[in-house]
Amino acid sequence: MMKSPGYIVISALALLAAGAPRVDYSPGPAVYRVWPPGARQGTSADLTIEGIQLRETERLLFSEPGVTARVTTVDAVANSKAYTTPIVRLRVKLDVAPGVPVGIHGFRLKTPFGTSNWVPFAIGRLDEIEEVEPNDAPGQAQPIALPATVNGALRNPADVDVFRFELSRPVQLVFVIEASNLKSRVDSVLTLSDSDGRRLASNDNFSLDTPDSFLAYDFAQPGNYYIAVQDRAGRGGDQFHYRLTVGELPYVTALFPAGVRRGTVRKVQLQGYNLGGLREVELDGRNGGPDITVLPLRVMTASGPAVNLVRYEVDDYPEVSEREPNDDLERAQPITVPATIEGRIGRPNDRDLYRFPARKDDVIAVEVMARRLGSPLDSFLEILDSAGAPVRRAVVKAVAENSLEGSRNSVSMDLARFAVFKNLEYFPNDYILLNERELIRLEESQRNIDDRSVAQGYLGQRIAFLGTTSQNHPDNAKIHKVRILPPDATPPADGLPSIVLYYRNDDGGPGFGKDSYLLFTAPHDGHYIAALRDLRNGGGESFAYRLTVRRASPDFRLYYDDGFLEDNDGRACGSRNPGVPRGEHAAVTLGAQRIDGFDGKIKVELAQRPAGLRATTGTIRKEEYHCTLDLSAEPDAPEIEGSPLAVVGRARINGREVAHRARDPYESLNVVTVTRPAVIGLDVQPRSLSIRPGGSCQFRIQIERRNGYARDVALALKNLPPGIFVKDRAVAGTRIDAGENNRLVTLVADPTISPVTFQMLVLARIRSEQAAKMRGYASLEESVEYSSGPIAVTVENSAGSSNDSSRSTAGASKR
Template sequence: MSVFKTATLAVAAVLAVVSAAAAQPRPYIGYVYPAGGQQGTTVRVKLGGQNLDGVYGVLITGKGASGKLVTYLRKLGPQEQTLLREQLDELRKRVPPKSWEMLAQATAGTDASMNADIGMLSREMMARLTQGGHGRAAPAMRLENLGIDRAVLDQIMRIRTRMNEFVLRPASAAISSLVVAEIALDREAEPGQRELRLLTPRGASNPLVFHVGRLPEISRAPMLTSEVQVLGKEALALRRRHEDGDAERAITIPCTVNGQIASAEVHRYRFKVRKGQRLAIVAAARELIPFIADAVPGWFQPVLALYDARGRELAFNDDYRFHPDPVILFEAPRTEECVLAIADAIYRGREDFVYRVTIDEMPWITSIFPMGARAGTSPSVAMKGWNLDEARLQLPPPDASPGIHLVAAAVGPRSSNRVPFAVDTLPEAFDQEPNNEPAEAQKVQLPVIVNGRIDRPDDWDVFQFRGRAGETIVAEVVARRLGSPLDSLLKLTDAQGALVAINDDHEYAEAGTSTHYADSYLIAKLPADGDYCVSVGDTTRAGSEEHGYRLRISGPRPDFALRAAPSSVWVRRQQSGAVTVYVDRKDGFTGAIHLGLKNPPPGISASPSVIKDDQPAAQLTIRAGFNAPAGPFDLVVEGRARIGTQEIVRQAVPAEDRMQAFLWRHLVPAEDLKAYVFDPAADGLKLRPKRDYMAMATVPADSAGKPKFTKAQVAGRLRQLDLLFDEGLLTEDFYRKKRAECGVTE
């Protein structure tokens, strides 16, 4: 059983007593589209999620980026859709017939909701009216010639926007509430990944990846909410695909293209290449949304194919090594037009199948060696890859703390992909061939970290050390965690070749988005004095210069790492909320860990909590006093443990508990732990006062004196009318008329 699954079972009883505040539905976002933008631009994005009522703000990490809310489109019910149709019929009486036909065409597109400002005309809809439609036969028309009152036109735009998104049975209810936001990116904003969240009265949502890019961006129209597909009637759901879903787009490279894949869609992009041009075509999809709970294998699996002008395949990729996101490294054999196609591997699709594909002559690192160094040193590191001439690798500074850091190479303004680089405190050595057999074993002094390669198929690297009876030895391979394709196999044998211990894969709670725990780990007590050998190979008998590894052979170094989930916490003032803190125990550490907050703001405190010796997790309760800040603000959870004579302090990495393919759970790291103190009197929060609709409801009777509806039905209708009116979708006359039908006249 995995560390995380064990932890989930162990804390079930604790979670059952979570405070009422923590039990409130947490705001959730399942996708953001497009998932990035170019420096110096403002990007309008569409987000899908649930529990987003009252959303009022957008958070994005890093300098040079800010967000603002444009509108919130909550999921409507069928009765509300009927009310909107009736309201539209009333408004139609105030529009000339020819103008109504123009409006119907101009407001029927898939991108209506992206451009629907509350209180403003849709830019895209107005462009269709005044520029002759959106691929339609409708002629252009000046607004003053429409013969429509501006307020009526605005009302029609709002209603059509909401009706376009209506689906009785969405493919995923978890992404059926919609938010439109604007993200402003400064010209000097640092390129790379950011995290984006929404703010609601129930706190901050989970984060999603948002990229700041250097290149021009091209985005297809956003999808409408997908309808659930019924077996044997799948074609009915396809009617809500993009208007330009399978249309080929002509683009100019370098650029980044953005899209959402609908069911059965293939997106194509045509561009010119020059002979000898060395392109890196890099897709991001799983990187954007690591796990989808109700899809197998648990994420959008894009495939890339590159064709020449005659339709002959030039290159294909469905994943890059063990990364599901594909990469094509392509050198153009001639100057010509090429077509890039992207689709899901099994032609699935819906709104959260979001992708970004960058096409550029950027540097791309396929491997580095060594993949780490001792702290305090400045090692020489060799790079292999694409477009790396004159590239400079930016390594961690000599005073970098132990751990795994991300490094990249730069060539002018272009930056490569980021690759992991490990920093440790132990002495380092290098693999020296020949050392393929125990008779040729390379002698090492413990403790040591060996930097090596399984540099050809069926290769083994063997290292010999002197051991004592009863001594505990740890051997650990770090390869897959550093981006190596090595699927390691680790063996410990004595001087006669007898097997003492063996390991293929070792599951570790810090895996994040990895689903293959390919790195090996073993801990064993030596049976006698003498020489011992540690052998490293590849389980699949593969090998190359890129199959690098770092092998630690040492005594146990007891330690621990922490994860705190979820990555946001909502607390009502003078009450409490909670996060669950999970522990990954290392090298046999079994001690108790005392949890707390590091330098919390005034008014915020944590109740004492301990992860006991036999526990994989514990709950940390966070309380907000009367003087606590409203937020959002960042919290840092830390754990303290006594190991020998030293007190060790480790900070918990914020994380999201994510489900993969209906079953598996993963702790996906986040940048920060956002806290929010709920206060109805806080500035900027406009909460709907509670209304007793049951008390207001009067049940109308038919001509025979029998009630037409139940009181609950009338109360529900009153609530629907209030919501639609508050959203600006109903005129005051229509609103009063419908309330009067429910027996309410005030």
């Protein structure tokens, strides 16, 4: 549960402009830079905060109430870029109470136009030292007394920061870079050398999941030593900040086993540096809730808390220890279901086999938890039959062939354009095989030559179905529309490929990282083998895992989901921290993770409604992943001082109601505020629409330009079901151009769409200057979006409507 934010009231230095100033770009506040990026417990610090639209900042909202602040000055900053939006610098006096926990916390700035992007801020327990230039070489090295945390920045390309420290005795020191979780762009490299310039050690990335560096070194001799920080690619700039912690400090590298059964307590093995003889630590399975399966732990030692956090899993299943040898069929370790096996891929080319019983049509979930707990294991999982043969999952038969213009990365939901466009050949909900390797499903399908298709997904990452893995694809990669057939099917040869899919998986999808997941349906009674190895055949003591084999338990999780696409000008203030204009509307988009084959509808609503706010309810439809709620504020709605945002989703699963609160997997401070009136007024007429399969309908979007706003307005339609699309939409989307005040929009229904009634929302985006000039590169929440309020749309029944049989599947919704 999110903590109530700490409110830090700012003095009357907020500079209110006289009258209503002209608006050329988004009024949404955005923080670009905070210096220093951290502070020590029980101390005060002077912060510099820079960004846009911050001049009228009213307060800071911190996730920790033990942090308080006051603004001392507000100034303009010279802008080196050819932008007219001024950058504002705030000077803030920050006070940190002694009891504020060590770690990354965060804040947002509250202004009359909403709250800023979430800004991570570190709280430490050591002396804080600020880097002083010049310190680019050993002869200029900045002396530091240990232990300490250095706040540094690589301000220019090819910048190197060198620090000198003196040792009077043999000692083991750790050197820890903290940058990526502070939203820094640094890809750090640490280099340790002695007074003669000899390189003693270096590190680029400490793990495969972070660009941050770590070193531990045993110093045998007293003397002067140097530690250098640089960017791997020699980059530098305002957003290349870091924190370097150095000292004889405890650091934990691994827990084993890295988990505990829910409701119990156990001791596990501990590995690391400077642990003072500590070899065990207690894991508490009574912490967390049913929605939380991975918990952080800061290990306490005799010399204080560890520098770093480690993670452990809490689950509900009996724990079983791996027994070697179990790397071939004859020696596969027998287990019962359910079970969580705690093991290691102990050496290169090792694999671990586990034999379990199942009856025909049993649905078994098999999940790896490794990389999410800090293990280097990049798991590869497959199901074998009792003879050791891979078990068939399905046959996918191509029914149409095409290719994509442009390469695609491994997460993008945006599929760009088909190289050859034929109208009504590809439909929403169609299954598409990318490059004969990755099976996706269309959420939106290209409907004209300048349009593009979109894959189903959530949290900005597309979903790969039937155990396939999202991956990079080259320019002009082949794509095939496919039918999913039973695993024993033998489709006739017709020149288009047929591919057998087996029960095997590399990466489990959004939220799984490099961990594997399979949903296995037993084809007959018997025993089966879960076979696990490292994808690149690595191995060693650190390649630990927890492998859970359990009966499927359909469920879901709900997330605040910006879910923006590459071509949509970056994120806007919205789903994580909506600002609702007085007398008008804003929106919140939710994304669902569907677990163990659950494909039913999810009803979504605001769990608590602050005074003066109203909200629609919504439904994530069967086999879909998103819905958008409309929030509206009364004209006289009182100011909301960053009220916690609380949304709940409910579904009927196996005859019972299941409810989950929406979470943000990335940020810790989700709030809703009431803001000044919007930059534009937004209206849609008519407010009720009807459409037949194969037909169309029209409505007009009207805007009222205020405060001199004259630029274009980007438009997006939300809650459209598959098969409803905007006629003549281009890749750049739908918009009202500069100099215009309305847009007539035509909705078209595919002939195959089924009857449905839904609430459509029209969102109007006022872009920031950077988003307008650097489309696709503005990643902060600089733009603002306003909502139209709900428009009722009915797809009427039609005797001629039917579903395309080529899209029917046998269990295809099971990932």
